[in-house]
Amino acid sequence: MKKMILLWMIITVGCSCSRKNFETTDLSSQETNGVIYVNDSRKEIADIADSDIQKIAKASVALIDKENIQEDGNSVSLHAQNLRQEFNLCSNQRYAEQQSIANCSGILISPRHVLTAGHCIDEATCGQYKMVFDFRHDTRFYSPESETYHMPRSHVYSCKKITARVTDVGWTAQDYSIVELDRPVTDRAPATLSTRSLKSQESVFTLGYPLGIALKYAHGKVRRDLNANTYLMAIDTFAGNSGSPIFDESGKTLIGLLSGGESDFTYDPQYSCNMIKICPSEQCLGERVFKTSTIASILKKLN
Template identity: 30%
Template sequence: MFLKSLCLFSLLLISTACSDNPLLLNDIAKKRDQVVYGDDDRVDYFNSSSVHEIKMSEATAGIFLSSDLSETAEHYYIQRSYLGKEYGLCSRERFYYQSVGPRCSAILVANDLVLTAAHCIQDQSVCDKDELKFNFDYKLKNSFDVLDYLKKSETYSCKRLLYHSDSFQEDFALIQLDRPVVGHKPIQSFQKLEQTNLENKLGMVGHPLGLPQKIARNGQLRRWSNFSGILEIDAFSGNSGSAVYNEDSGALVGVLSKGETDFEDTGECLKVRNCKSGECSGEVVYFLTKLTSIIERYKLDKNQSFDKPIPQRPIIFSSFFEEEIPDGNYKGLKSKLRVNLLPEGKNVYIGVEIEHEWIGDLKISVVTPGGKEVLLRNREVWKAKNFEGLFGINLVSASSLSPLKEVDQKGEWTLKVIDTSRGDRGKLLNWRIVYYQ
């Protein structure tokens, strides 16, 4: 897909919600996409001498599908190919002949507890059926190293899904492993939200496209809120759940969730997409905010239950295509989003993220495929220049959202944003439709 920034992670949620396959991590790998910004700053583990990078690397795990592995007495052999063949890449692409294996990434935060993105694991049944393996040694030790199997001593299973939240404000899962991890120290330092700012230089460790562990450097926050940020960093599918950390302090900042499309099609092969700074929509990182207290409580008592139950997963349809809002034009902006699933009685919420010099001028509504228009906002005063949230959750809708749950037609939804006065400019950064029981 080659639109500037149309995010398809909504489709993966539809797949995981409706399919008999509880993981579909292959679909996740293709749809929770990312991209290269400027120069490709990814390096292999053996090329790093940074204390912080090595510490983060040693605590990073690749998440494998058990169905991608064949078991022997001491090893799991990987039943996947090399990067170029797996993705149909052009032969000059970096890491073309390196093997691929993991479908997501995770980070060790206690001796038997890993943190990853919630969309990488659906529910407790994945643990019960032993459908995932977590390996801490899928990285190249030198330029001649070949990885075609996993040592069982470095490979762990999922015991308990401790915390799981895949929502507008979070994409986190905390997973208790089947035994304490040996030979790898968990990350102990977590960055507080008030320490996060646009000056932070951020790094990331994970498994882009399922490759042996890669370290991405020189990440830069473009903007951020209380729970997430837009980050420019060289990331790809497979980096979902990757640790994002402060390069200066080594503190864990959050985990990567989703972003830009990986590739461009030349007609004969795929090449990695390259974005200049500020050109593309960026990668989404979710900050730890609430999780640090849960992790600390877990360390004190591993058998306790936690406040937030594992909820039914929302079904999310999203557009990250940035669009200018016409200034003082009553025709306004009409942003389209195609939805191929009916709500069937589920609650429907509308999420928006808008930057505008005067939010108070805006009138916002949503139109269903059948033509029903629901007013969401009608020129209410808003002092900040950023407007972000979910109508029906943390934003108050100007009219009832109940008619949306009765929609009986699949097809094109429209978000209408009208700037009612001249002199102030802004843009719609993204919007989404959320089905949730």
């Protein structure tokens, strides 16, 4: 599964930001998405005081390979290698001990539909991934004793079919999939779509699963409006954030999906491990964000 995603990354001009299988020790040259812009803004959702963001976070979806989900009656458990093991991440890096479980991120856009990046899922992989709500690193869902995440089985949904999908090659192309779920979601509200255009330096935030770990909040800014399909942004995202919803900070409405960007890591030869890449202001290319306003007419028909 990860090999297919890696192939998609190789043939594009930019890079994908979905998880994949890293087979080298030095990952600094790998074309993934992810970087810290000046300071690491990632936070656990439980640490966000804004009630509106907490509500939106309930609509966030982790795309998880069904092989990483164990069912036990009315509950499920999630367990995988941590970031130090999976990516040879240096032990002094943030979240090094959290487990890399999710492959991509997404957002609920109607009671029956999830929106994610086009390179994350297609008809061939529809049956492979589960859509999981509330994959969070807090005491409600995580047991430090067993190092396992637990949640009700009702929080896990299957892909019934792909309603629409486009994944074009290039940094200014469309990249989205609309996933129809196997049943309606009744215990949380879909995200609200915005059709307005953002200007340079406007503040934004995202909710997603960086490097496959539990849900994180991160904020950033618009660098520039590239074309009708794409924003260029400085926002702290990584592999696993593909399909992460981007919201304007003022209105807290959905304005885009993360598609690709900078590489994740720099290599530390002294300790033979990978460090999270940090970009001083304006010194890195930025993150590619697909404008959801370009498919507003499609999304509105789903409600």
